[in-house]
Amino acid sequence: MKKTSEKEVYLTIQALQRMPYYLHCLEKAEEDGIQTISATSIANELKLNDVLVRKDIAAVSSTQGKPKSGFQVEGLIRDIKEYMGYNDHKDAVIVGAGSLGRALLGNSEFEQYGLSITAAFDISKDLIGTAISGIKVLPIEKLESYCAENGILIGIITTPMEEAQKVADVLVRAGVQAIWNFAHVDLELPPQIKVENVHLQDSLMMLSYNIHRNEGTKEEA
Amino acid sequence: MKKTSEKEVYLTIQALQRMPYYLHCLEKAEEDGIQTISATSIANELKLNDVLVRKDIAAVSSTQGKPKSGFQVEGLIRDIKEYMGYNDHKDAVIVGAGSLGRALLGNSEFEQYGLSITAAFDISKDLIGTAISGIKVLPIEKLESYCAENGILIGIITTPMEEAQKVADVLVRAGVQAIWNFAHVDLELPPQIKVENVHLQDSLMMLSYNIHRNEGTKEEA
DNA sequence: TAGATTGTTAATCGATTAACAATC
DNA sequence: TAGATTGTTAATCGATTAACAATC
Numbered sequence: 001m002k003k004t005s006e007k008e009v010y011l012t013i014q015a016l017q018r019m020p021y022y023l024h025c026l027e028k029a030e031e032d033g034i035q036t037i038s039a040t041s042i043a044n045e046l047k048l049n050d051v052l053v054r055k056d057i058a059a060v061s062s063t064q065g066k067p068k069s070g071f072q073v074e075g076l077i078r079d080i081k082e083y084m085g086y087n088d089h090k091d092a093v094i095v096g097a098g099s100l101g102r103a104l105l106g107n108s109e110f111e112q113y114g115l116s117i118t119a120a121f122d123i124s125k126d127l128i129g130t131a132i133s134g135i136k137v138l139p140i141e142k143l144e145s146y147c148a149e150n151g152i153l154i155g156i157i158t159t160p161m162e163e164a165q166k167v168a169d170v171l172v173r174a175g176v177q178a179i180w181n182f183a184h185v186d187l188e189l190p191p192q193i194k195v196e197n198v199h200l201q202d203s204l205m206m207l208s209y210n211i212h213r214n215e216g217t218k219e220e221a
Numbered sequence: 222m223k224k225t226s227e228k229e230v231y232l233t234i235q236a237l238q239r240m241p242y243y244l245h246c247l248e249k250a251e252e253d254g255i256q257t258i259s260a261t262s263i264a265n266e267l268k269l270n271d272v273l274v275r276k277d278i279a280a281v282s283s284t285q286g287k288p289k290s291g292f293q294v295e296g297l298i299r300d301i302k303e304y305m306g307y308n309d310h311k312d313a314v315i316v317g318a319g320s321l322g323r324a325l326l327g328n329s330e331f332e333q334y335g336l337s338i339t340a341a342f343d344i345s346k347d348l349i350g351t352a353i354s355g356i357k358v359l360p361i362e363k364l365e366s367y368c369a370e371n372g373i374l375i376g377i378i379t380t381p382m383e384e385a386q387k388v389a390d391v392l393v394r395a396g397v398q399a400i401w402n403f404a405h406v407d408l409e410l411p412p413q414i415k416v417e418n419v420h421l422q423d424s425l426m427m428l429s430y431n432i433h434r435n436e437g438t439k440e441e442a
Numbered sequence: 443t444a445g446a447t448t449g450t451t452a453a454t455c456g457a458t459t460a461a462c463a464a465t466c
Numbered sequence: 467t468a469g470a471t472t473g474t475t476a477a478t479c480g481a482t483t484a485a486c487a488a489t490c
Contacts, residue, residue, distance in 0.1 A: 016427065017423075017427070019426065020422065020423040020426050021407075023426075024407065083430075084426055084429055084430045084433065085429040085430050085433025086426075086429060088429070088432070088433055098324075098327075099320070099323050099324035099327045102320050102324070103319075103320035103324045106319075109405070109422065110422075110425060113422065113425050113426065114429060115425060115429070153432060154432070177432055177435065178428055178431060178432050180424070180425070180428055186242075194431040194432060194435065196424050196428040198424050199241070200325075200328075201241065201330065201334065202238075202241040203401070203417050203419050204331060204336060204401070204417070205240065205244075205307075205334065206237065206238070206417050207375070207399055207415065207417040208305055208306040208311070208334055209237060209304075209306050210399060210417070211306060211311065211374065211398055212304075212305065214413075
């Protein structure tokens with residue numbers, strides 16, 4: 001079992017999910033002109049255990065922290081970004097130029113995560129040929145050839161749920177590596193394809209539950 | 222420590238997060254005309270351990286499963302919906318009628334989770350007075366009074382991140398119980414206020430990581 | 443120096459899984 | 467009846483936390 005790189009520390013999924021929070025926290029610190037930061041203070045800020053934060057950071061940081069002062073804010077930001085793959089440029093297409101698709105197209109923040117959306121696809125004759133936030137809307141028939149020819153890595157699905165699986169199949173045939181799925185279905189995909197689901201309904205469900213429980217236990221106080 | 226209701230089984234956060242998946246699975250079964258379903262088959266479908274599924278279901282189901290046949294699909298759907306609070310009607314407002322806000326306003330699926338969006342708020346003179354998907358856009362100055370007077374339970378924040386905290390403060394003053402936050406900031410809120418964050422950036426980060434790792438370990442095969 | 447902070451090893455805690463008796 | 471499936475109790479597993487020596 002040979003290592004593929006000098007540092008091959010795998011984070012648990014839980015630890016991974018904390019990374020965005022560390023990054024937010026560090027970027028806020030950087031804005032405030034703070035140069036070094038301790039795991040302890042990050043932990044306090046995020047209401048996490050300090051040893052937990054120290055372990056997570058140790059796994060991604062290229063340098064050790066210094067007792068008394070902590071970690072270099074700037075270096076740590078760089079390390080997390082590198083670890084998370086922000087520095088890789090990733091071309092993406094968006095399928096479904098409805099209101100959600102348009103909202104994503106208008107979001108310029110994604111560029112800083114290495115994501116560029118290079119084209120949008122739709123079935124609507126009215127939309128085809130137009131440009132949304134500077135990005136052309138092409139007919140869905142061209143999806144497969146476009147992705148294959150342009151080496152598109154990520155397909156973003158913002159179609160109605162009925163179309164999502166069909167679109168996913170086309171994207172896979174065209175060679176995308178990952179799918180960012182906003183349609184409210186669980187896609188059936190070959191195991192090598194990475195998926196990230198954004199299911200607003202599930203999020204709403206959690207919100208609903210919290211309100212519900214809250215009301216049910218009012219008498220507790 | 223007296224119980225507030227006959228069934229006071231608290232699910233772990235992990236179990237809660239599995240509920241939407243059970244519900245999807247059950248609704249699919251119902252569509253296919255299946256009347257009873259076993260925990261084992263749900264577990265297979267969702268690639269989970271069967272005992273895990275059985276425990277989760279036991280916690281929310283009002284009836285016991287029958288050996289050999291399993292659970293009533295319809296009853297179980299009803300129980301999960303009840304447990305998660307879908308049956309409570311919840312009025313909401315949306316703050317920020319930009320592209321994301323508009324996408325949410327156009328989403329009629331939310332109604333089935335008990336959520337109705339009754340008004341939208343924005344600062345843009347061009348938008349104020351117009352209606353989006355049949356919902357009026359009001360000036361942001363009216364947010365507090367509107368929520369207080371109409372007993373709004375949920376505030377949905379789709380503003381730019383700079384405005385989000387300010388908006389949240391107003392919503393809290395106006396008496397909302399929960400905030401569905403789409404702005405990329407962690408809001409500071411009183412402890413009794415429930416928040417559900419939808420941070421697309423974090424989701425994108427996970428996608429980015431998965432692609433990055435995938436490429437880094439190609440030689441593994 | 444003293445003390446804040448680091449990283450590591452061991453203990454704890456809690457979720458998941460395995461084993462098994464009960465039952466339709 | 468036989469066997470699929472249930473629910474429960476005990477074992478396992480893995481993540482988090484506690485304790486502590488090292489160090490700037």
